[in-house]
Amino acid sequence: MKFNMLENAMDSLNEAIDYYKNGIDNNDERCFKFCILLLSHSAELILKEILYTQHGILIYEDIDRVKNENDKTVGFKLALHRIKNICKVDLGRYNNYLLELFDVRNNIQHYKFSISSEMCTNIITSSFSAIEYIIYNILHRTFNDFEDIITEEQIEFLHDDKKMYNKKKKDIAQDILDHNMVKIGVEYIKNKFIYIPCPHCSEETLVNEGDIIECKFCGRKFNSIEDMYNEDFNCVISTHMCREIGRRKDVLRNIYECENCNNDTLIYSEVLGEWICLSCGNHISSITCDDCGDEVPNCEYNYTFAQSYTDTEDYMYLCNSCGKKLKDSEYGYCEYEIR
Numbered sequence: 001m002k003f004n005m006l007e008n009a010m011d012s013l014n015e016a017i018d019y020y021k022n023g024i025d026n027n028d029e030r031c032f033k034f035c036i037l038l039l040s041h042s043a044e045l046i047l048k049e050i051l052y053t054q055h056g057i058l059i060y061e062d063i064d065r066v067k068n069e070n071d072k073t074v075g076f077k078l079a080l081h082r083i084k085n086i087c088k089v090d091l092g093r094y095n096n097y098l099l100e101l102f103d104v105r106n107n108i109q110h111y112k113f114s115i116s117s118e119m120c121t122n123i124i125t126s127s128f129s130a131i132e133y134i135i136y137n138i139l140h141r142t143f144n145d146f147e148d149i150i151t152e153e154q155i156e157f158l159h160d161d162k163k164m165y166n167k168k169k170k171d172i173a174q175d176i177l178d179h180n181m182v183k184i185g186v187e188y189i190k191n192k193f194i195y196i197p198c199p200h201c202s203e204e205t206l207v208n209e210g211d212i213i214e215c216k217f218c219g220r221k222f223n224s225i226e227d228m229y230n231e232d233f234n235c236v237i238s239t240h241m242c243r244e245i246g247r248r249k250d251v252l253r254n255i256y257e258c259e260n261c262n263n264d265t266l267i268y269s270e271v272l273g274e275w276i277c278l279s280c281g282n283h284i285s286s287i288t289c290d291d292c293g294d295e296v297p298n299c300e301y302n303y304t305f306a307q308s309y310t311d312t313e314d315y316m317y318l319c320n321s322c323g324k325k326l327k328d329s330e331y332g333y334c335e336y337e338i339r
């Protein structure tokens with residue numbers, strides 16, 4: 001028997017998404033019911049897939065008496081139990097989401113269905129969140145790997161649905177905290193960060209996972225910070241950074257144009273003691289302005305260099321505003337060569 005559990009799981013997920021969408025579009029509670037049944041079927045197969053990746057035998061209910069491949073396989077609860085106790089995979093809160101899904105599924109199957117439509121949506125959103133978490137983080141796949149089963153439109157629908165989006169965002173933020181993951185960002189003042197958004201989904205959910213960078217929201221992986229910037233075809237990062245810098249103008253004070261990418265996103269990090277471009281990751285060391293003492297990027301493109309015509313020992317590296325002040329003053333250009 002060939003195990004296509006994950007493909008089958010995606011088939012059910014595909015139908016679950018459509019039922020959820022129809023339920024919303026037509027305000028039809030029955031659709032939510034079918035959605036829950038299909039989600040439960042999908043989740044069960046996904047759990048079996050986790051077991052199967054650890055050892056093929058784990059998907060059978062009675063491990064010691066497996067005679068052939070058609071023997072009874074594990075149910076939902078036993079699968080969850082084995083994942084935790086044998087595979088040592090901690091599903092955290094998603095374990096509870098799935099248990100709840102399982103209970104509601106049973107109620108529906110035994111016609112004890114009497115939960116509110118709001119409760120239904122809660123279970124549906126948390127189940128989708130759990131399934132996506134497992135696909136990305138435990139099985140290390142993405143929905144895009146199943147593009148002939150789950151369409152781009154369906155993925156978009158899931159991610160655009162407000163309730164779904166909020167639930168997932170909250171879960172991921174909590175995951176990052178719970179697992180002490182470090183988000184990719186720049187600490188510009190002690191304990192103050194600007195986080196770099198994912199070039200694909202624009203969420204601030206990029207974290208270091210060993211040697212690579214991973215987006216916890218869309219599952220994209222990058223081999224390095226450089227790769228991440230190179231994949232930013234739509235300027236998601238620079239647009240985001242211009243906005244973030246705008247919000248912190250008073251704190252960041254001096255902002256320069258980056259020679260590398262021409263965005264006005266070169267900021268000084270007090271913590272790093274150097275300049276960093278938030279759009280392209282360019283690092284530049286720092287010097288101080290010989291007039292006002294402010295930090296200036298140590299780069300010809302950014303500082304103003306003023307050299308006296310009469311005294312070679314008399315030269316200055318100036319910040320933007322001091323450079324401008326000198327140019328506009330009576331000394332500028334007649335006493336200094338300003339570059």
Ligand SMILES: [Zn+2]
Nearest residue numbers: 198201215218
């Ligand atoms: Zn992403």
Ligand SMILES: [Zn+2]
Nearest residue numbers: 258261277280
């Ligand atoms: Zn740059």
Ligand SMILES: [Zn+2]
Nearest residue numbers: 289292319322
């Ligand atoms: Zn200055």
